Amino acid sequence: MSLITAIIIGLGMGVVFGFLLEKSRVFEPGIIVGQMQFRSFIMLKVFLTAVATGAVVLAALNGFGIVKLHPKAALYAADAIGGLLLGVGIVLAGACPGTTLAQIGVGYRDAIFTLLGGLFGAVAYSYLQPSLAGTIFAAGDGKILFTGLFGIPYWLGALGLAAVLAVVLLALEAWRPWRSEIGPNADGDLGAPAAAGERATRPLPAE
Amino acid sequence: MISLRDKAWSPYVAGVLIGLLQIPAFLLIETALGASSSYVTVGGLVASWVDPAIANIDYVARHIAATGKNWWQVAFVGSVAIGAFISAKFSGTLRRGISPIWARALGTASPGVRYAVAFVAGFLMLFGARIADGCTSGHGLSGVAQLAVGSTVAVAAMFAGGIGAGVLLLRRI
Numbered sequence: 001m002s003l004i005t006a007i008i009i010g011l012g013m014g015v016v017f018g019f020l021l022e023k024s025r026v027f028e029p030g031i032i033v034g035q036m037q038f039r040s041f042i043m044l045k046v047f048l049t050a051v052a053t054g055a056v057v058l059a060a061l062n063g064f065g066i067v068k069l070h071p072k073a074a075l076y077a078a079d080a081i082g083g084l085l086l087g088v089g090i091v092l093a094g095a096c097p098g099t100t101l102a103q104i105g106v107g108y109r110d111a112i113f114t115l116l117g118g119l120f121g122a123v124a125y126s127y128l129q130p131s132l133a134g135t136i137f138a139a140g141d142g143k144i145l146f147t148g149l150f151g152i153p154y155w156l157g158a159l160g161l162a163a164v165l166a167v168v169l170l171a172l173e174a175w176r177p178w179r180s181e182i183g184p185n186a187d188g189d190l191g192a193p194a195a196a197g198e199r200a201t202r203p204l205p206a207e
Numbered sequence: 208m209i210s211l212r213d214k215a216w217s218p219y220v221a222g223v224l225i226g227l228l229q230i231p232a233f234l235l236i237e238t239a240l241g242a243s244s245s246y247v248t249v250g251g252l253v254a255s256w257v258d259p260a261i262a263n264i265d266y267v268a269r270h271i272a273a274t275g276k277n278w279w280q281v282a283f284v285g286s287v288a289i290g291a292f293i294s295a296k297f298s299g300t301l302r303r304g305i306s307p308i309w310a311r312a313l314g315t316a317s318p319g320v321r322y323a324v325a326f327v328a329g330f331l332m333l334f335g336a337r338i339a340d341g342c343t344s345g346h347g348l349s350g351v352a353q354l355a356v357g358s359t360v361a362v363a364a365m366f367a368g369g370i371g372a373g374v375l376l377l378r379r380i
Binding site: 001002003005006007008009010011012013014015016017018019020021022023024025026027028029030032033034035036037038039042045046047048049050051052053054055056057058061066067068069070071072073074075076078079080081082083084085086087088089090091092093094095096097098099100101102103104105106107108109110111113114115116117118119120121122123124125126127129130137140141143144145146147149154157158161169173178182185186187188189192 | 213214215216217218219221222223224225226227228229230231232233234235236237238239240242243246247249250251253254261264265266267270273274275276278279280281282283284285286287288289290291292293294295298300301302303304305306307308309312318321322323324325326327328329330331332333334335336337338339340341342343344345346347348349350351352353354355356357358359360361362363364365366367368369370371372373374376377379380
C-alpha cells in the first residue's frame with residue numbers, strides 16, 4: 001500500500017474516531033477526571049464497550065484466519081512504570097494522547113499545551129531510549145497472550161472476555177445510568193447549572 | 208433514535224463503533240489502533256530540524272521513516288480534531304477557554320496555572336506512554352482486546368496512576 005493511501009485511510013478513520021470521541025463525551029476533562037475520582041463511569045463504559053467489540057471483531061477475523069494479531073511485548077517494569085506515569089498525566093491533562101486532539105478540535109485552549117507537552121515528552125523519551133537497552137525497562141516475556149498461558153485458542157478467550165465485559169457493563173448501567181453522568185452542559189460537570197448556547201465557560205463557583 | 212445533532216450518544220453505541228474501527232486497522236493497515244507513536248513521529252521529525260543528530264537514534268529513525276504505518280497513525284490522530292469539531296458543530300457543543308471543572312480541580316481559575324499543568328501533564332503522558340510502548344488506545348483498546356499480558360499490566364498501572372493522582376493531586380470536582 002502506498003504512503004498516500006495509508007494517510008488517506010488514516011484521515012478517514014481519524015475523523016470517525018474524533019466524531020465518536022466527541023459524541024461519547026469521553027474526551028471531556030470532566031469525564032476523565034470524574035472517572036478517576038469515581039464520580040462518573042462514562043470513560044469505563046466507552047472503554048470497556050470498545051474493548052469488548054474489538055475482542056469480538058478480532059475473534060472472528062483471527063479465528064477465521066483473515067488477520068494476524070499485533071500484540072505488544074510484555075515488558076513488565078516498563079508497562080508498570082510507564083503506565084503509572086501515563087495515568088498521572090491522563091488525569092492532570094484530563095485527556096489521553098488521542099483525546100487531546102479531540103479537545104483541540106472542539107476549542108479547549110489548554111489542550112494545545114497538553115499537545116506541546118506530549119511532543120516534548122515523546123522527544124525526551126527518544127533521547128533516553130538508547131540508554132534503556134539492557135536495563136529492566138527492556139526486560140520481559142515477549143508477545144504473550146493470556147490465551148497462550150491458558151492453552152486455549154485466542155478466539156475462545158476473546159469471546160469469553162467480551163461476555164464477561166458485557167455482564168460488567170450491564171451491571172454498571174443498572175447501577176449508574178449513563179444519562180445521569182453527562183451533566184447539563186454535556187461536559188461531565190455534574191454540579192453545573194444548565195447554560196444556554198455553546199458556551200462552556202461560565203462564572204465559576206466560589207471555592 | 209440517535210441523531211448527529213445529539214450532544215451525547217450512549218457510551219455503548221459510541222463504544223461499539225469505536226471498537227469496529229479495529230476492522231479497517233487490522234485489514235487495511237495491518238496494525239492495531241494506537242495513538243502515542245505518532246507523537247514520536249511528529250516530535251522526532253520537528254526535533255530533527257533543530258538537532259539533526261536525533262535522526263541517528265534508531266528508535267527515532269524507525270518512527271519518522273516514510274512508512275504507511277507511521278504516517279497512517281499521524282493522519283489518524285491528527286484528524287481526530289476534525290471529527291470532534293464536526294460533531295461539536297452539529298450538536299452546538301463547541302467550547303471556548305478551558306473546562307469549568309479545572310477551577311475546582313486545581314483550586315484556582317487562573318488559565319496560566321492550567322496551561323502549565325496541561326503542559327506538564329502532556330509531557331508525563333507521552334513520556335510514560337513511550338516507556339510503556341503504548342497508551343489508552345494501543346495498550347487499552349487494542350492490547351486488552353487481544354488479551355496481551357503486558358497491555359493488561361499497563362492498563363492496570365494507568366488506572367492506578369490516574370486514580371492516585373486524581374485523588375491526591377486534584378481536588379474533588
